[in-house]
Amino acid sequence: MKKAGDSLTNFTKAPSETAMRTLLLLLAASTAVRLLLAVLIDPGIDEAYARAVAERLDWSYFDHPPLTFWVVHAVQAIAGPAAPDWLVRLPFVAAFTATGAIAYRLAARLGGAAAGIAAVLTLTLAPFFLVSAGSWIVPDGPMLLFAGLAALVLARILFDEADPGRADRLWLLAGAAFGLALLSKLHAGLIGVGALLFLLGSPRHRGLIATRGPWLAAAVALAVFAPVIGWNAAHGWVSFGFQGGRGVPTGWHPAAGARLLGGQVLYLLPWTFAGLAWALWGGLARAGADTPQRFLASLAWPCIALMTVAPFLSGQGLPHWAMPGWFFAVPLLGARIAAAAAAGSPWPRRAALASAGLLALAVAVVTLAPVVQTRLPATWRPAVDRAFAEALAWRGLDRLLEREGLLPANGFAVATSWRQGGRIAGGLAGRIPVTVFSPDPRGFAFLAPADAQIGRDAVVIGTGPGFARDLALMNGLFERIGPIRDLTLVLPGGAELPVRAASATRLRVPYPWPYGRAGRIAAGHSGP
Structure with a gap:
């Protein structure tokens, strides 16, 4: 042989x-x-984020140069945001x-x-x-x-x-x-x-x-x-500063x-x-x-x-x-x-x-895990569901919010972190725009002009006990913020993700973005 x-x-x-x-x-x-x-395999957090940020065509982007985002934008322009x-x-x-x-x-x-x-x-x-x-x-x-x-x-x-x-x-x-x-x-x-x-x-x-x-x-x-240099020059060299600052001793x-x-x-x-x-x-x-x-x-x-x-x-x-x-x-x-x-x-x-052999085993685990997950003992399910929820797309979020009367017509969604912003954007399948109100919004801060959402209603979405603290930081931005609603999003395969949401009426003032007023205003007018 x-x-x-x-x-x-x-x-x-x-x-x-x-x-x-x-x-x-x-x-x-x-x-x-x-x-x-x-x-x-469902998209990871970085992939969901890339899909969300690529909805807007720009010369470059906060996290990385633009080529990947241009490719994603082209595919989604042809096949739609829910591709x-x-x-x-x-x-x-x-x-x-x-x-x-x-x-x-x-x-x-x-x-x-x-x-x-x-x-x-x-x-x-x-x-x-x-x-x-x-x-x-x-x-x-x-x-x-x-x-x-x-x-x-x-x-x-x-x-x-x-x-x-x-x-x-x-x-x-x-x-x-x-x-x-x-x-x-x-x-x-x-x-x-x-x-x-x-x-x-x-x-x-x-x-x-x-x-x-x-x-x-x-x-x-x-x-x-050159597009990367031009975009950074218009935005206070924010991308170069962000990447370079991550390696400072x-x-x-x-x-x-x-x-x-x-x-x-x-x-x-x-x-x-x-x-x-x-x-x-x-x-x-x-x-x-x-x-x-x-x-x-x-x-x-x-x-x-x-x-x-x-x-x-x-x-x-x-x-x-x-x-x-x-x-x-x-x-x-x-x-x-x-x-x-x-x-x-x-x-x-x-x-x-x-x-x-190891890779074959990994493929088998990925393939069989959702099936095994639904057959675990009930006492194991909450912890396993949380682990699955971190790795799975939030499909069906738009339908859940619509059933609960929380999806604002002609409004927008607010995430409290860039990591969840990508998941939320994927779950809403392009039905309403998504932004991030956070000290670290990453590329979400450059998706629209600073005053684009003034006067519009929103739904604020997040998870975990920190959501109430994050929501409290938005007091004064909206005319009124409703009570927190605790919901359950059932993901494909049966995993249950606890979601917290609150309606917010009429945005009064722009969110104070961390990247500088000049760069923020320019973000609304720098695309190709």
């Missing part, structure tokens, strides 16, 4: 059509799994399929088709790349697509012979791709830093900095990124740093994390300064280093912030896996089987 490792060794000498057929089958299988997950989540996720699923093909090309440059296949397998079996970057409505997927494309074009410039005219065209393409990566997420800037460090550190390529190519690329990237936070480092390990799976770290170290310490291995390692390490060290100093961060760097270590690991498989080592096959 032929082993998986044996099949890998054959690809280095296999005809190109065999390698391409295998790649296409692998990409098709990966895409099918990600589509299934896109259908099965199913899987449909809104579809462009992100397709984008990561292209990203897998780019990872194949980057790895194949190092170790042939076997390395490319191993790289795509690594992406497919790593939870973050399979699920979050691979299908969710978040900026990571588009950013990885265009950062990977920029890296692939740069590899052709740096390591393939090209006539000067063709090289200029490639530099322009690299700049456009990198600009689109920046237009997806600011983290892409660290990939650009890595590219610059490689050029400075490579004796063979250092002279390119004095040629026109890199400057053409930088000019094109800046032009593509405030002391030594070992627990937070260790927790977020552990999150990276779980996002990638321990053996994949160890393999990527090993391959990255090889690219930095053992590869020559002007090699493709050092090039990919240089793209990877600035993001990984900064996003791993910063939480120890600031106490803030999220595990996925380092993932763009780990993406560029994947081709390096692909080459290592191909070499190990060619030498007859069993560990690539064992790691792949372990990863596939």
Whole structure:
């Protein structure tokens, strides 16, 4: 019986059509799994928030550059604000399929088709790349697509012979791709830093900095990124300040740093994390300064280093912030896996089987959990329902409020946090606009002019004991706020979510937004 490792060794000498057929089958299988997950899994809090904020087309947005929000806006403009989540996720699923093909090309440059296949397998079996970057409505997927494309074009410039005219065209393409990566997420800037460090550190390529190519690329990237700069200039640089402020050192936070480092390990799976770290170290310490291995390692390490060290100093961060760097270590690991498989080592096959088994188990849990949840003992249900409610969309909220006489005609809804604002907007399915009255409203503060809701009725919605405190802070904003109504929203699968709501009559004065009056007023007039 032929082993998986044996099949890998054959690809280095296999005809190109065999390698391409295998790649296409692998990409098709990966895409099918990600589509299934896109259908099965309800949108996360960040996805619900993105759908809500993307209702308004703007040059850029508070949390991130605009590309992800533009895609969501386009889908919802065509299919409506109540478009199913899987449909809104579809462009992100397709984008990561292209990203897998780019990872194949980057790895194949190092170790042939076997390395490319191993790289795509690594992406497919790593939870973050399979699920979050691979299908969710978040900026990571588009950013990885265009950062990977920029890296692939740069590899052709740096390591393939090209006539000067063709090289200029490639530099322009690299700049456009990198600009689109920046237009997806600011983290892409660290990939650009890595590219610059490689050029400075490579004796063979250092002279390119004095040629026109890199400057053409930088000019094109800046032009593509210009909407973000313009929007921030009109809004007091609030987005740059928000993102930059999250990494400001405030002391030594070992627990937070260790927790977020552990999150990276779980996002990638321990053996994949160890393999990527090993391959990255090889690219930095053992590869020559002007090699493709050092090039990919240089793209990877600035993001990984900064996003791993910063939480120890600031106490803030999220595990996925380092993932763009780990993406560029994947081709390096692909080459290592191909070499190990060619030498007859069993560990690539064992790691792949372990990863596939864990992911299959996770898919089974996601699929069966709603069924199991409805059959639990009654004493367990409240706690389990709360856990499910955190992960499920608030479908049917509009019908519940309508039955209770709380859905204002020609009015609006008020959430007390941006996290619940996205859930509420999804539950209301576009029937009335949603805003957030909170010291931390995020992008909701820029959805409409400050006085857009003056004179209109509202329903204030929230959960938990803190809702009464939040509601009290709105005294004076409305002519009258009714009593709190405790409701139960029955979610798909039977989970019950306690919801608190109160009617509010005629908004008298605008909410005092935390981002400055000038930026708030401009928010109503800055869209394309």
